[in-house]
Amino acid sequence: MRVNTDLPLERAGEFLRRKMSTIGPLHDSLIRDLRTLTRDRVEIPAGRMVVGEEERCPQLYLIDSGWVFRSRGLASGRRQIVNFALPGDFLCSDSILFKASSFDLIARTGVTLFRIETPILADMFTHHPGLAAALAWAAAQEESVIAERVVSLGRRDSLEKLAHILCEIAARLEAIGRMTGDIIETPLNQEDFADILGISVIHVNRTFRKLSEDKIAEYRKGQIELLDRQRLAELSAFDPDYLHFGHPSGG
Amino acid sequence: MRVNTDLPLERAGEFLRRKMSTIGPLHDSLIRDLRTLTRDRVEIPAGRMVVGEEERCPQLYLIDSGWVFRSRGLASGRRQIVNFALPGDFLCSDSILFKASSFDLIARTGVTLFRIETPILADMFTHHPGLAAALAWAAAQEESVIAERVVSLGRRDSLEKLAHILCEIAARLEAIGRMTGDIIETPLNQEDFADILGISVIHVNRTFRKLSEDKIAEYRKGQIELLDRQRLAELSAFDPDYLHFGHPSGG
DNA sequence: CGTTTAATTGACATTATTCAACCCGGGTGG
DNA sequence: CCACCCGGGTTGAATAATGTCAATTAAACG
Numbered sequence: 001m002r003v004n005t006d007l008p009l010e011r012a013g014e015f016l017r018r019k020m021s022t023i024g025p026l027h028d029s030l031i032r033d034l035r036t037l038t039r040d041r042v043e044i045p046a047g048r049m050v051v052g053e054e055e056r057c058p059q060l061y062l063i064d065s066g067w068v069f070r071s072r073g074l075a076s077g078r079r080q081i082v083n084f085a086l087p088g089d090f091l092c093s094d095s096i097l098f099k100a101s102s103f104d105l106i107a108r109t110g111v112t113l114f115r116i117e118t119p120i121l122a123d124m125f126t127h128h129p130g131l132a133a134a135l136a137w138a139a140a141q142e143e144s145v146i147a148e149r150v151v152s153l154g155r156r157d158s159l160e161k162l163a164h165i166l167c168e169i170a171a172r173l174e175a176i177g178r179m180t181g182d183i184i185e186t187p188l189n190q191e192d193f194a195d196i197l198g199i200s201v202i203h204v205n206r207t208f209r210k211l212s213e214d215k216i217a218e219y220r221k222g223q224i225e226l227l228d229r230q231r232l233a234e235l236s237a238f239d240p241d242y243l244h245f246g247h248p249s250g251g
Numbered sequence: 252m253r254v255n256t257d258l259p260l261e262r263a264g265e266f267l268r269r270k271m272s273t274i275g276p277l278h279d280s281l282i283r284d285l286r287t288l289t290r291d292r293v294e295i296p297a298g299r300m301v302v303g304e305e306e307r308c309p310q311l312y313l314i315d316s317g318w319v320f321r322s323r324g325l326a327s328g329r330r331q332i333v334n335f336a337l338p339g340d341f342l343c344s345d346s347i348l349f350k351a352s353s354f355d356l357i358a359r360t361g362v363t364l365f366r367i368e369t370p371i372l373a374d375m376f377t378h379h380p381g382l383a384a385a386l387a388w389a390a391a392q393e394e395s396v397i398a399e400r401v402v403s404l405g406r407r408d409s410l411e412k413l414a415h416i417l418c419e420i421a422a423r424l425e426a427i428g429r430m431t432g433d434i435i436e437t438p439l440n441q442e443d444f445a446d447i448l449g450i451s452v453i454h455v456n457r458t459f460r461k462l463s464e465d466k467i468a469e470y471r472k473g474q475i476e477l478l479d480r481q482r483l484a485e486l487s488a489f490d491p492d493y494l495h496f497g498h499p500s501g502g
Numbered sequence: 503c504g505t506t507t508a509a510t511t512g513a514c515a516t517t518a519t520t521c522a523a524c525c526c527g528g529g530t531g532g
Numbered sequence: 533c534c535a536c537c538c539g540g541g542t543t544g545a546a547t548a549a550t551g552t553c554a555a556t557t558a559a560a561c562g
Binding site: 102137139144239 | 321323325326329330331333334345347348349351352353354372373375376377380383384387388390391393394395397398399400401402404405406407446448449488490492493495
């Protein structure tokens with residue numbers, strides 16, 4: 001994949017900037033803050049937890065590459081994925097406020113993270129306004145995304161759920177320049193979709209088949225082709241407002 | 252209801268303090284900030300939107316009394332309540348970052364709000380650290396609550412869902428000193444529960460009946476009596492960690 | 503009283519789950 | 533090269549959960 005900046009840190013910063021075009025002028029400050037506060041780069045193999053079980057989530061992370069799930073495993077063996085984080089998303093931003101999270105962070109792919117020194121809350125806004133703004137923006141956006149997930153889980157049927165999440169994934173990948181045409185490249189298998197949408201694997205399969213029969217989308221291992229984005233959006237009444245991206249076309 | 256402080260503003264501040272016992276020492280600063288920045292007190296009748304349709308959500312609010320829903324109405328007539336806000340909760344805290352929200356705020360009861368002058372983000376942390384911390388805490392906590400809602404909607408059956416939300420409501424009311432014994436006083440009717448839990452009204456009714464048959468909880472108009480909180484928590488594997496309250500017993 | 507709103511109940515339809523089987527491609531070891 | 537296995541994926545049938553429709557009751561209110 002082509003990247004127009006050399007340093008990985010600037011690439012991640014660029015992801016942030018593209019998403020947060022509403023915030024705008026803080027971009028330079030953000031890059032500077034990241035440069036100042038980034039400690040090191042961590043590699044985490046696929047399948048591992050980002051922060052261990054009882055290890056208190058101590059650090060702030062910025063994803064450089066890979067997909068990370070925030071999920072909860074229930075006693076009955078069921079699992080629900082609350083959300084997933086992509087390059088340019090923060091992890092553990094609530095570690096500044098809470099000692100521990102009640103959810104698991106799991107690397108779905110191999111993942112590289114920037115570990116960021118977390119300044120005292122007060123210092124953050126005075127000395128690192130760019131980072132502070134980015135964190136606030138990201139937290140608010142994540143909240144909005146989860147709220148939309150609640151709507152999907154509560155009041156959309158399986159076809160609408162699937163169509164909606166495909167639209168969301170496409171929009172989020174586009175926001176970080178990772179959509180090539182109408183192909184979603186993703187590590188999500190059908191079981192992951194099941195645990196995101198709150199339905200069974202079998203039903204995910206059937207629902208993908210319906211999308212395929214109607215020539216709307218085609219599931220393949222490792223990628224999903226969107227054949228008719230118009231109808232995909234209509235099907236789920238997808239309205240990207242909740243993502244709070246600027247106008248990505250505007251650059 | 253008996254309140255141990257005279258000024259309404261201090262009562263709302265007290266709600267915040269009780270919840271945010273983890274933050275601790277910022278209490279005095281918070282009250283001072285509220286005193287400085289609170290403009291006026293707004294009354295909103297039951298059923299009305301807190302901020303009108305296209306009116307840009309301009310202000311930060313702190314709930315003094317009443318219940319507020321954050322919800323989304325779908326074209327098909329379905330409705331999903333994403334979360335509900337109680338006295339001591341903020342409204343529109345994301346208005347500092349985003350122009351508009353993609354969700355509706357609706358007063359379920361008559362509601363009184365403190366309208367709070369929103370300082371510039373940067374000023375917030377330097378001049379109003381108490382408010383800043385409270386806002387950050389509240390935003391992170393709300394996010395956690397919604398994440399738990401995702402788990403409920405995705406992977407719990409109707410009985411577990413209902414049991415879980417009853418535990419949550421009880422815990423949240425307790426945190427602001429509004430639980431008297433084992434009685435939940437609430438404006439939620441069965442349709443509201445349906446729209447919170449993502450199931451049909453009829454099924455809410457059936458599920459309440461089951462709780463009643465098993466002598467676990469009793470639904471009555473305007474209040475719900477919890478007969479067996481132990482079993483209610485077991486039924487839904489309720490773990491209050493996600494609420495991030497301190498130890499409420501500790502005062 | 504009559505009217506309204508919410509709660510309740512039963513019969514039935516739909517949706518989704520579970521279970522069980524089978525397929526298919528990519529390793530791996532013989 | 534083949535036999536085998538394994539993780540997904542695919543399919544069908546039986547079952548359970550939940551939704552829809554329609555009608556009834558109960559309480560709340562002027």
